[in-house]
Amino acid sequence: MADATLDHQLGLLAHLRSILVALGEAEQVPEESHALFMERFDELVEQLPLAPIESQYLGQDILCQVIQRYPQIAHLVPRDLLWFFAGDCLHFMPDDEIELYQALEARRYEAEQNDEPFDWNQEKQLLSMSAQGSTH
Template identity: 65%
Template sequence: MTSSHLDHHLALLTQLRGILVALGEAEQVLDDSHALFIERYDELIALLPVDTESSLYLGQDLISQIFHRYPQIAHLVPRDLLWFFGGDCLHFMPDEEIEMFQTLDERRFEAMENDQPFDWNQEKRLLALAPQTSSKH
């Protein structure tokens, strides 16, 4: 995994952490386990750069828990994180979005194979602007 790709997702995790902390500070969380959740979330952020593969399961678990524990902020979870962690997180994505991220990953891997630079955000914008060619029944 390229450093910039991982850095992008770490930045998104950090952004989401800020939202989770603010939720607790605003006393919008009713149970006492919020602090423990933030501790586990911090573990994920620390572990991800060190052992990306094994931390993916923790990421899937924590991101999925956000949807169940904090439904009021579910719309603020970056879609990139759902794709990055995969697994159960994909249940929170519509098929069209999954297709877009599959195409995005294919382009990223192709660029890596050809030793070409790849800008995830720019490519994502280009895909979002592209006319939808899939047929809907």
């Protein structure tokens, strides 16, 4: 797994963690269960760089729990994380969004095969704009 991809996911997890911490500080969730959940979340953040493949199931479980336990912030969960961990996380993505990510992966693969640079965020933005243009 490329370091840039992993760094991107870790950055998104850090962002999501800050949202979860704010939710706990606002006392919008039961404190004890939230603290235990945050321990598991932190475990994922620690394990992911050491064992990215082995952490996939834990990541799927954690992200699905975020959406189920905290529906008030489900719209704030970065879509890239749902795609990265895949599995059950894909149930929370509509078909057109999955198609966008499949096209993005195909572009990344093509760039890697041709030893070309690939900027995930830029390509995602370009694909999103072209998808929006085709629906209007």
